[in-house]
Amino acid sequence: MTSLNHTGVSHTVFRLLGIPGLEDKHMWISIPFLISYVITLLGNSLLICIILTKRSLHEPMYLFLCMLARADIVLSTCTVPQALAIFWFRAGEISLGRCITQLFFIHSIFISESGILLVMAFDRYIAICYPLRYTTILTHRLIGKIGMTIFIRSYITIIPIIFLLKRLTFCQNNIIPHTFCEHIGLAKYACNDIQVNIWYGFFVLLSTVVLDIVLIFFSYVLILRAVFHIPSQDARHKALNTCGSHVCVIILFYGPGIFTTLTQRFGRHIPPHIHVLLASVCILAPPILNPIIYGIKTKQIQDQVVHILFTKQK
Template sequence: MVPSNLTTSDSSIFILMGIPGLEEAHIGIAIPFCMFYIICLLGNFMVLFIIRKEQTLHTPMYQLLCMLALTDIATSTLVVPKALCIFWFNWKGITLGGCLTQMFFLNTILVMQSAILVIMAFDRYVAICKPLRYTTILTTTRLAKLGLVGLLRAVLCILPMPLLLSRLPFCDNRMIPQTYCENIAVAKLSCGDITVNKVHGLVIMIVNMGLDQSLIVLSYGLIIRAVLRISSKKAHLKALNTCTAHLCVMLLYCTPSLFSHMAHRFGQGIAPHVHIILANVYLLVPSMLNPIIYGVKTKELRDKIVQYIFRK
């Protein structure tokens, strides 16, 4: 850990300021951060443990939920421990290499999360529109290949980000108004031209959110069309109920993400601390609520958790 009393003139050190303007409230703000992190870890590890232990849950939908839980754990772990060090111990220093590493892994995981949500939408489409072929279409091998493609896409999309930043000359002011190394926030500290960095960040946002959300909307459009062709109203509700958890989680990920990105790029009149709080809500709240939503909305998982707790 880099001591907080280093000056920003050190060519390899950046200073993460936490939430500028709310420095006096940092200790209090750290409490919900810590609580969210603990709930996130407990919830996601519980989901992973139950699915691993119960053979009946070794299905494509729950395997995808395990992938999502792993990305949730990684996302919060990349952000919260450093944020708590800033809030509680005033350890604000981070090396350029550490900053770029955190940025690369964090953004790679976020793009991977988006890919998993797309695969989950495809899973629901196959389950409802092609139920007789479900087990032959969504095999474990095919899911692994789709996950690998999603990871490869994420790495290729995000790899230019730290490489472009590492080539920039940085000014004497190395104070990052954030709790973690965010791409544009770091790029704005440079004395050089950051147009390419901004364009790359915008392209990633459009591809990640635009393409992936379009595929999810297409999947659910086809699902709704198939459901409407079913004559029984009870069958309508049963089919749509299988999608409820995924729809809630998708909205939970996408809505804060959209507001955070739009506010950061176009909300010039918004107070800086609002930008920072939105960015952290976007990272922490979905990771915390995702296992809760699936635990409540998915009967099979809920029943297994209850059975395991009471059996113990």
């Protein structure tokens, strides 16, 4: 992008439109947003509470799940309240600083969740391939270091984007047809050359999310190879069942994101509101469904939820 339209004036305030072309339906669209946010807060908070208060669940798999639930809450809180303000009050005005802060947390939490899914795959690999050494390998101290590494990686890779955006002059249109800010979506309104932004964004994607997907795939190749060498069919079924919920969450997390990326790159004739709705699905779906999936497929969590509900009824 060249600086042909440079006027010397840089916008410091932008306006988020919400769902472009569907402004008259914003009140109806807000209903699933609100419901999903409430369920996300309740479901993930309950999950965190159960895991932290029950010593029997202080195992690596559940501690990683606790990290994922916390990241889901933060991701939803970074986006949904802003969207609801637009839908209900047309309060889409956002300063450049707030916009950059929002996209920083959205991108960094997304990368954090990808890292958590990777270590959860590693956890399943250790549990199935080295069951006798499981607790000695994945100690609480190591889990704490892994958690810190995940979040440090996400912040370090996204921090340069702040400076890449701060250097730009936003002298073009300041109307953003979206419910939240994101890196390239904001950078394209600059009059400067944004090739550095594009290439750095591509590098971040390859070095984090794409790398995580490759390593997760490799982990499951090793897991499947180990499972099919187990002589007992019951033991084989039990081993596969322990991976079921994690596989569902992986598909739910990466699936919409990959589909959205493909539509943005190749779906030039797709209406803008479809792109925004798909991006919203990427933000809304995983946080609301992750606790449900683990609640349905994990007996220990099921038992604790039933115990809490039964105790309250009494």
